[in-house]
Amino acid sequence: RDGAGGGVAxxxxxxxxxxxxxxxxxNRDFPRVSASHTYENDRVEQAVDGRLSFTxxxxxxxxxxxxxxxxxxxxxxxxxxxxxxRVELYLYGxxxxxxxxxxxxxxxxNGATWVAAAERARTPSxxxxxxxxxVEMEPVExxxxxxxxxxxxxxxxxxxxxxxxx
Numbered sequence: 001r002d003g004a005g006g007g008v009a010x011x012x013x014x015x016x017x018x019x020x021x022x023x024x025x026x027n028r029d030f031p032r033v034s035a036s037h038t039y040e041n042d043r044v045e046q047a048v049d050g051r052l053s054f055t056x057x058x059x060x061x062x063x064x065x066x067x068x069x070x071x072x073x074x075x076x077x078x079x080x081x082x083x084x085x086r087v088e089l090y091l092y093g094x095x096x097x098x099x100x101x102x103x104x105x106x107x108x109x110n111g112a113t114w115v116a117a118a119e120r121a122r123t124p125s126x127x128x129x130x131x132x133x134x135v136e137m138e139p140v141e142x143x144x145x146x147x148x149x150x151x152x153x154x155x156x157x158x159x160x161x162x163x164x165x166x
Contacts, residue, residue: 021084022048022076022164030079033162037067042158047074052090053160054130063098063158064149072157073107075146076164084108085139087117088163089147093129100129101149101157106137109144117145139166 024031026049038044047062064072087106093099104127106117118138127133145164149157 018165020050020163020165021078021082022162023050024048025050030077032077032079033075034077035062035064035074036072037064037069039063039065039156044074047159047162048076049161051161054090054092058092058160061092061158061160063092064151064156065097065158067151067156069151071148071150073146073148074159074162075144076162077144079143081141081143083139083141083166084145084164085137086165087135087137087145087147088161088165089127089133089135089159090161090163091127091129091131091133092158092160094158097154097156098158099152099155100127102152103127103150104157105148106135107146107148108140108142109146110142114146 022031026045033044033048035044042061042063044062046060051060053060062074091100107114108117119135121136123134151157
């Protein structure tokens with residue numbers, strides 16, 4: 001996939017033409033991204049701007065650095081129900097205060113509450129920073145999806161891009 005080797009890459013779709021449902025170049029109302037906590041020097045919108053950056057000093061990322069909580073979430077609101085079956089996380093770590101989470105889970109909004117996604121496969125099996133992490137799940141129709149990160153001790157989670165596909 002583009003950008004997985006490092007540096008900066010971008011696009012709202014893969015080479016196969018499959019649309020990234022989370023992509024927002026910054027000029028549309030939806031999809032809309034939000035988080036339970038965002039470090040003051042990061043911008044949550046950069047988690048879905050189509051740019052991948054695995055450089056230590058990149059400013060194109062979202063992190064929960066500074067969060068007092070053991071868990072934080074990152075949510076994408078599509079504005080209307082969409083079929084979701086795959087989530088890609090390009091997890092970020094800086095070797096200091098931000099690292100891959102201890103674990104994470106994908107949840108979908110059913111109109112009243114958050115429900116854990118029924119996972120088919122996860123690669124790699126343990127969250128890995130500076131890498132593509134993929135969750136294949138039973139397809140679900142939802143207007144909102146989120147990733148709930150359980151931080152690794154005092155370290156906080158972060159990513160350079162979140163992608164969502166049918």
